[in-house]
Amino acid sequence: KAGVTQTPRYLIKTRGQQVTLSCSPISGHRSVSWYQQTPGQGLQFLFEYFSETQRNKGNFPGRFSGRQFSNSRSEMNVSTLELGDSALYLCASSFTGGADQPQHFGDGTRLSIL
Amino acid sequence: SQQGEEDPQALSIQEGENATMNCSYKTSINNLQWYRQNSGRGLVHLILIRSNEREKHSGRLRVTLDTSKKSSSLLITASRAADTASYFCATLPASGGSYIPTFGRGTSLIVHP
Numbered sequence: 110k111a112g113v114t115q116t117p118r119y120l121i122k123t124r125g126q127q128v129t130l131s132c133s134p135i136s137g138h139r140s141v142s143w144y145q146q147t148p149g150q151g152l153q154f155l156f157e158y159f160s161e162t163q164r165n166k167g168n169f170p171g172r173f174s175g176r177q178f179s180n181s182r183s184e185m186n187v188s189t190l191e192l193g194d195s196a197l198y199l200c201a202s203s204f205t206g207g208a209d210q211p212q213h214f215g216d217g218t219r220l221s222i223l
Numbered sequence: 224s225q226q227g228e229e230d231p232q233a234l235s236i237q238e239g240e241n242a243t244m245n246c247s248y249k250t251s252i253n254n255l256q257w258y259r260q261n262s263g264r265g266l267v268h269l270i271l272i273r274s275n276e277r278e279k280h281s282g283r284l285r286v287t288l289d290t291s292k293k294s295s296s297l298l299i300t301a302s303r304a305a306d307t308a309s310y311f312c313a314t315l316p317a318s319g320g321s322y323i324p325t326f327g328r329g330t331s332l333i334v335h336p
Contacts, residue, residue: 113265142323152266152311152326165323199265208253208315208322209273214265 113215121221127188130218132200134181140206141183146197195222227312227327235333242299244330246312253315257297260309304336
């Protein structure tokens with residue numbers, strides 16, 4: 110079974126630009142969560158999608174948005190990029206996002222803002 | 224905000240030794256999970272322990288949970304160089320209805336061959 114796939118692996122952007130990151134969950138998984146990982150703040154939850162609906166949201170500004178498609182694939186968009194957005198963005202999937210379901214992570218997209 | 228906090232932040236041991244890392248949390252939990260992250264990779268789920276469980280084993284891993292002290296420990300026995308990674312605990316709150324785990328900042332483990 111293929112794991113969680115995130116594309117691209119690396120991305121370099123400049124301040125003010127926007128970026129779209131993609132995540133393909135494990136086949137059959139309908140819950141997709143996004144996290145931002147930085148050395149200073151650790152792993153911070155961005156949002157979770159289930160059945161094309163945003164079900165949970167973390168404390169990030171509106172510049173961070175996402176969506177989920179009918180095949181459970183998800184995209185995350187960051188507009189008006191700031192230097193502080195440089196981070197590893199991780200996507201994780203599970204069957205339904207239930208309490209006892211471990212999350213399966215992709216290898217992330219490393220975003221660098223110049 | 225981080226619910227779980229790992230201790231120590233960094234651990235350096237020799238191959239064959241045991242590695243113990245701890246996680247403390249503040250509010251009541253539904254379950255606690257441990258994940259491993261190799262450099263430049265995503266997190267890999269290791270083990271989940273429910274709030275009504277006290278100990279779980281998986282291969283060379285042993286996890287304990289003490290809900291009275293709001294703490295958990297992860298023991299890796301007979302460590303190998305391949306165990307070099309960061310280890311994170313993630314807690315799921317007992318109330319609030321959210322199934323989103325909160326991750327700690329991790330323990331960086333280096334195992335010297």
